[in-house]
Amino acid sequence: MEQKIIGIILHEVSELNEQLDHKVAIENGENAGLYGLTGVLDSLGLVTLIVAVEQAIEDELGLAISLADERAMSQKNSPFRTIGTLADYIVKVSQEEA
């Protein structure tokens, strides 16, 4: 499950990268920084990515989840730091949904 989700995120990140001047270093895989200290995305890039990931998760896994909400924002550690932390958060949210 987690590997599948990482695959989805990587795919969406690489699509988004085509639009970006400062690209997310997808070659670093799970450790690639998204938003925050090691991240390169601005808030708009982050929103765009999250919406695209939500959509892809729904299309490919049939799971309707909400990632950009108050809950995500109030996590002790931001789920949007790296591709890996985002994948962990998605797994957590989708398990709760199920």
Added chain:
Amino acid sequence: MYIDFLIEAFTANKDKEAIVWQDQSFSYGWILSSTQAKLAFLQERLKPNSVVALEADFSPNAVAVLLALIECGCIIVPLTDSVAHKKAEFREIAEVEFVITVTINDEIVIEHTGTKVEHEFLLHLKTEKRPGLVLFSSGSTGKSKAALHDFVPLLEKFKVPRHGMRTISFLLFDHIGGVNTLLYTLSNGGCVVTVNERSPEEVCRSIEKYHVATLPTSPTFINLLLLSEAYKRFDLSSLTLVTYGTEVMPESTLSRFNQLFPSVRLLQTYGLSEIGIMRSKSKSSDSLWVKIGGEGFETRIVNNILEIKANSAMMGYLNAPSPFTADGWFHTGDVVEVDGEYMKILGRKSEIINVGGEKVYPAEVESVLQLMDGVEDVAISAERNPITGNLVKARVKLKTEETIGEFRKRMREFCKGKLEGFKVPQKVVLVDTTMHGERFKKMRKE
């Protein structure tokens, strides 16, 4: 007495064609005698100065009844089938005493409701024995509001002679634009060409068949006309003027239409149920810059929002607080940009999307996306999110078989260099329904 100027105009033009309805022609002489007959008919059956719902569409009898009701000093509430599911509610809000239905066969039915009029504005008009008009806003941005007009100042501008044209009654009978088309055309000896349905095919067919010169319409309809390519199947060479209003025109639609019809003048109109229709002048056919005003209207801009003071302004809403400032200015809610005498309408303040502090006007984004191949229709709206406050959401109707991912990728590529990053929709939803209402106005709310 209220319609004396119309009676004079009808008499002067009595042999000319006034209305084309169901492929039949009716002269000004016919309208004149029919109005007089209806007046006698109504005087026997209604109390003068009653509140009367006129449930009709443009037809010779509906026009004659409308004019006769004005003359009787009645407060008229025109209602069309476009508000079928709201008719009962609207009758109640307007405290309608009589319902006159003009059927599709042009027969007249009168029904007494037993309602007692209590609203102070309505009572004021009744006491003063002045005719009135109640217009309901479309409710595309919220609840329908009932604007009550004293009919006398609304009629005033039609007393100035202008150029009468053969005009399609595209805007609805219960809409300020429809009432304006009718009174303008009839007071100037033009001809009102009615249509059975407001489809591109039917409108183009009527333009060809009845040599129509003027089409008053909305940007949404112009867009549908372009998409349907109905114009290729009919001879539209009689068309000289297309007027558009009621919503922001996408630049892309305007420029495409202008390229296809270089000899047709495009004029942006500006009017609201609350204040009437102003006189306007577009800088050119391919320009969204427009000068608005005219006799009886003053404009000013406060915090980039257009405000209007009009002699023909409504008395007020029947079901909402007064929207006027203490000194009588109406706050339109339209954000404008100004260049000398001209202004450009950017959109409703309430529809501006705030993305991380940056402003996005839905019409600008729609205008760009509509240029993409395969995009049939698009509506932009805001969606809340805690990161940027809002995001730009596009609901798109596609003609292609693309998946949402494929389309999103193509859209992002397409928008490069045409829209700043924050304006490119972050969210895309594919839909297969149309995104406009009966009035051919884009419905951005779902």
